Amino acid sequence: MKLKSNFFGDWINIQKDILTNHWGYDVSSVPDKEIPFVYFNAEQRRPELKVRQVVLADTFSCPTNLESGWKRLKGLIESGRDLTPNLSKLVNKLNNKDSMLNDWGVHHFHLGEKMKGNFIERTGPLLFALLVEDKFYAIGIFNHDSWADQDIVEIIHRNWPSIVEQYQIKGVISSTPLTEQERLTLRKKNANSNVTVQDGTVYAPIGGGMVSSGFNLQAVMTKDRQKMFLRKLEKHLDSQLESLREVFEKQGYNGELELEALLDITEDKYTALFPKYGVSAILWSKE
Incomplete structure (x- = not known):
């Protein structure tokens, strides 16, 4: 006998089924060898449906004009409902990569109040958050162009160092921190970089980092x-x-x-x- x-081919077919029949992507032109990468990219970007506890950073503050949208989103988070409508519309593009998510592990959410098609109304300011297991760590509400603002990592480090401790690089001191523009340039080139917070702690990419194709290294x-x-x-x-x-x-x-x-x-x-x-x-x- x-x-x-x-089994590996069967696993690929299972991923194809989820991508196509559950998430609505067209994978007909994607080679089988790339399916796991586009699958994990999509999975990383789409928060799993689960009940989460909202944890606010010490400096979290919501502008008055966004309070209703934040209250609505918070209700979705705490009831375990789909958060996809509050994401970027680019989540529907199979090969689009979220460089901030790959670099720092941070999702961004729009805080509109009403649905327009499949997505919530777009807002200029965005909520940045770290999603770990059953917690939604609300970092803060930032301007739309704050993708490489180091305050994001500073807030994570100050409030929840234990959840990112595994990414600390021990015994390393960076004396030349990157500017926001330098970090954005590196991301565009799918290059990884460390980040040094004010107390000297150095972090490798909290989001797992990228390979040259732009897909997540962990994938x-x-x-x-x-x-x-x-x-x-x-x-x-x-x-x-x-x-x-x-x-x-x-x-x-x-x-x-x-x-x-x-x-x-x-x-x-x-x-x-x-x-x-x-x-x-x-x-x-x-x-």
Whole structure:
């Protein structure tokens, strides 16, 4: 008995399905080898639907004319509803990259009050926030051109150093901090840079950084790890097939050399499906 499978290809097809049927993107012209990158790019930009606690920075202040829009957005955050309408309209463009998100891990939200099509009314000032697990860390409301304002990282460091501690570079002191324009120029070139806050702490890109194509570095690393993980699952399943012979025989197996398996992924487990025989085997589970 020999396993016939392509779990990595199945994983790609699962991503295609989500991109197309759940998020509405056209991926017909995207090569399979690039699907994980555009998938993770889209996933990073679109906050997961979950209930979040809003945590305000010590300097957070909302202008009077934006209070209604902020109250509306806060209600969506705390009830776990879709935040996509408050994002940039560019979120609908599959290959568009958010350089501030890739660099500093910071999302930006419009604070309009009424929907216009699929998006909320656009506002000049934007809410910048860090989304980590079930928390919405509201950094502040900034002007529309504040994409590289170092105060953003200063506020994160001062208020929530523990959530970005993993990005600290120990034992490094930067004596020549970048100007906003220099940082924006580097981002346009998909180049990574550190940031030094006032007390001398140095941070690597909090958002994971970018590769030369502009995609997030973590997406590339995740894709490579996933490919290795799926290969291990295939090898393990192949080694266990003989022990499942009796199960397959009860379902009509009569000695075929190859058994075709497909990968199914849910939130808490990976399962191999053998469609010809109606047999399934759990490969990995969170439990």
